[in-house]
Amino acid sequence: MHKFLQINLNCCKAAHALALQQAAESNVDILIVSEPPPTRINTWYYDSLGKATIACPRGLTVDIVGPTEPGFTWIQTGNLRIYSCYWSPRPDPNIAQFRAFLSNLEHSVITHNGDSIICGDFNAHHTSWGSRSNSSKGDAILDLIQSLGLVICNVSTSPTFVRGSGSSVIDITLASPRVAANISNWAVLDTITLSDHFYIQFTLQDFLISHPTRVSRPPKLHAPTLKALLSTNRLTVAECASDIDQMADNLSSAIYDACSLPPSNSEGKRRSVHWWSPRLGELRKTANHLRRVFQLKRRRFGPVASAVEEAAAKYAKLALTKAIKRAKDQAWKDLYDEVERDPWGKPYKIVMGKMKIRSEIPGLNLPGRLPMIIRELFPPHPVKQPALWPTPSSSPVRKVDVEELKSACSKLKSGTAPGPDGITNEILKILISQQPESFLDIANACLSQGRFP
16 A cells, blocks of 8 residues: 655745644655745656645655646656646636646546546636535546546545635645555545645555565574574574585575574554654644634634634644754754764764665666666676586595684674675674584585585
């Protein structure tokens, strides 16, 4: 499953910061934003006006990045094309510019043979997606929906936009039929956003989405665990008489079984942005509570009777906004001070990470693309005959003894990175000092057969 979060930030920096925290807490894969702050982020994908953007907080594989268009942008992952859209509510006589925007959007969707999902703030009203009335822009979008055979995913009449006593549904989620059938938990979140729009969150089955290529890594090993085991027991290694590769695999498996750390389960953890704190969490909770109290009283008794609650809600919202700004400023100051203490520490790593802007290779996951790149970078050469190991003479091959093995092991440096098998030099030193027999068997078998696994 992949989580989507959709929001109009109203060009507010505090709302942008809070949206990043919401995305981190909810493990959001794709963040679709309308009206982001003016300062652009290098790893986000913007339209030509800077009013619609897409972010992938958790490193989703992006196969194709669409050309920048006024009013919308798109990325493609696997067979799925994801659109972020925004159109201003400014007056547009005869909605000519709006119709031109929809025409460009329609052409982009039609030229894609796969599935599409379209999210954004169109500033258009229609009863089909929960508005109380229809507008000319809403009628034009409905024509687009029917022309492309899209499905409206808004499943409730909860307002997505609230300003003062007015509210409306102008943030829309559209999808092709196959995508819409696999969207679940679509909801307008009743939580504070520091914008006049609410978060829209939903999940999508991941069969349409490319997954990043993950390299299988060996488990992490714990040297103290191995020491404790060998103090009372011996490492149990499955016996194998002649197959050197199998002997090495059996020894590695025995080491993994003896001292592997359990894999960390980070999927269920609630993440946070680096400047977030429990204090900010309390302020957000208070602001959310006072906002709900004000809205409930206004619905029951009117705006005059709820004036005190309105003032309290505004004050709490302002307090949260200021606290976020102070927290970000303090986090920056702390990083600045840390540079003086440790020039190669966390600030250095953050800066280097920002400089390494990830540039996608277009179509890397398309069939045959990766083998073609490998062939071009590493052209094939004629097969060379390997040098033959000297034939054994009548005299037996001299064997490695324990002292030689321990002497070689003592020259291994501690604290260095392990090889592909993940077995560190510290682990090897512990094993060879207390149970060298398995290593001696493999070393002598390699010398006698002339093969090295």
